[in-house]
Amino acid sequence: MGxxxxxxxxxxxxxxxxxxxWNSSRRYTGQRDxxxxxxxxxxxxxxxxxxxxxxxxxxxxxxLRRARETAQAIGQLARVxxxxxxxxxxxxxxxxEGLTAEQVSAQFPAEYALWRTQPHRVTMPQGESLAEVAxxxxxxxxxxxxxxxxxxxxxxxxxxxxxxxxxxxxxxxxEHFWKWGFGNASLTVIEARGDAANDFRLVCLNDTAHxxxxxxxxxRQAL
Amino acid sequence: MGxxxxxxxxxxxxxxxxxxxWNSSRRYTGQRDxxxxxxxxxxxxxxxxxxxxxxxxxxxxxxLRRARETAQAIGQLARVxxxxxxxxxxxxxxxxEGLTAEQVSAQFPAEYALWRTQPHRVTMPQGESLAEVAxxxxxxxxxxxxxxxxxxxxxxxxxxxxxxxxxxxxxxxxEHFWKWGFGNASLTVIEARGDAANDFRLVCLNDTAHxxxxxxxxxRQAL
Numbered sequence: 004m005g006x007x008x009x010x011x012x013x014x015x016x017x018x019x020x021x022x023x024x025w026n027s028s029r030r031y032t033g034q035r036d037x038x039x040x041x042x043x044x045x046x047x048x049x050x051x052x053x054x055x056x057x058x059x060x061x062x063x064x065x066x067l068r069r070a071r072e073t074a075q076a077i078g079q080l081a082r083v084x085x086x087x088x089x090x091x092x093x094x095x096x097x098x099x100e101g102l103t104a105e106q107v108s109a110q111f112p113a114e115y116a117l118w119r120t121q122p123h124r125v126t127m128p129q130g131e132s133l134a135e136v137a138x139x140x141x142x143x144x145x146x147x148x149x150x151x152x153x154x155x156x157x158x159x160x161x162x163x164x165x166x167x168x169x170x171x172x173x174x175x176x177x178e179h180f181w182k183w184g185f186g187n188a189s190l191t192v193i194e195a196r197g198d199a200a201n202d203f204r205l206v207c208l209n210d211t212a213h214x215x216x217x218x219x220x221x222x223r224q225a226l
Numbered sequence: 227m228g229x230x231x232x233x234x235x236x237x238x239x240x241x242x243x244x245x246x247x248w249n250s251s252r253r254y255t256g257q258r259d260x261x262x263x264x265x266x267x268x269x270x271x272x273x274x275x276x277x278x279x280x281x282x283x284x285x286x287x288x289x290l291r292r293a294r295e296t297a298q299a300i301g302q303l304a305r306v307x308x309x310x311x312x313x314x315x316x317x318x319x320x321x322x323e324g325l326t327a328e329q330v331s332a333q334f335p336a337e338y339a340l341w342r343t344q345p346h347r348v349t350m351p352q353g354e355s356l357a358e359v360a361x362x363x364x365x366x367x368x369x370x371x372x373x374x375x376x377x378x379x380x381x382x383x384x385x386x387x388x389x390x391x392x393x394x395x396x397x398x399x400x401e402h403f404w405k406w407g408f409g410n411a412s413l414t415v416i417e418a419r420g421d422a423a424n425d426f427r428l429v430c431l432n433d434t435a436h437x438x439x440x441x442x443x444x445x446r447q448a449l
Contacts, residue, residue: 175398182397182428183428183429205406205432208428209430209431209433210435212433
């Protein structure tokens with residue numbers, strides 16, 4: 004409160020994709036290109052209905068199918084462009100992709116334990132580290148935010164990338180990776196006011212009011 | 227995801243009081259004991275309806291009227307005790323109490339500018355610093371969380387105290403005070419699982435799904 008000038012507000016609606024077919028079987032997906040489940044499609048439609056009159060200028064999305072399908076549902080109802088951004092792809096989980104947490108824990112016990120406790124110190128076997136994800140996601144973020152200053156846009160991505168993006172936007176270190184998480188088709192809003200176009204504040208996190216009746220039990224537990 | 231043991235979950239519903247009569251006139255309230263406005267009473271009732279079957283064990287609240295009235299609405303519908311905790315009182319804003327931001331900015335320009343940019347370095351004239359608020363709020367928090375391990379409880383408090391409590395729960399420094407904020411009668415959920423009963427994660431922030439139609443314009447702008 005208390006800003007007496009008319010502020011230019013830049014508002015980002017961070018959106019996690021709807022439930023995928025691997026979310027429902029609780030497997031690490033990473034960069035495998037798994038489509039939305041039927042529940043996920045319904046979740047994307049609900050979110051699109053909620054956002055259709057929100058005044059979005061564009062939807063930026065990871066090109067992976069589960070994100071792209073979610074973004075397209077939103078873009079179609081809001082009648083705005085959907086722009087593919089490879090920097091928003093999920094973390095490459097390497098050899099963990101396709102495995103459940105139980106299987107990863109059995110096959111990669113040391114890496115898995117470190118991932119749960121000090122995620123910023125792990126490089127996925129044959130995959131990425133959080134620092135690598137942060138570098139590509141932050142480059143995309145800064146370019147998009149600079150292009151869209153004063154606008155309201157949606158950014159559709161994945162759990163690990165969104166955890167990292169929120170840390171970057173708030174100026175926090177990667178070691179805080181586990182401090183929050185994102186449900187399927189959830190809405191998180193961050194915004195910058197006035198000249199401080201990179202000084203973002205968290206307006207709401209993990210809002211799923213639009214999903215009443217179309218949660219999965221997985222999504223509830225995954226947070 | 228991926229925890230294979232049955233976890234003991236401790237869940238805290240952080241609640242900001244409904245709109246007070248001074249919120250609607252945009253004055254610093256601090257420890258002045260201002261009641262809920264009619265809108266604020268309606269907001270509290272909506273929140274109470276939402277939480278009545280949530281399985282709350284108790285409602286802990288700041289003894290200030292605007293918080294206590296909100297907590298009592300919740301406790302009454304959920305049929306659980308309402309416990310007054312002086313450590314949850316709003317920051318003492320000292321000589322700023324009763325003034326608008328414009329008046330504070332005119333009368334205390336240096337302190338006001340510092341408050342907006344480095345809030346952890348300000349002591350309110352004849353009032354408190356954030357470190358003082360953190361000390362009393364954290365003591366209350368640790369005692370309540372220890373008593374209620376494995377339960378689901380509501381904690382009803384004020385914007386500045388909730389900003390500080392969330393920083394404490396997530397292990398972040400007071401300099402991040404402005405990174406988030408809380409609307410009137412909003413719901414923020416944090417939880418700890420398993421043995422790490424003090425390792426809280428943010429489940430959602432500033433959820434106001436229950437307030438459709440009973441927002442104030444002030445509340446929208448204040449975030």
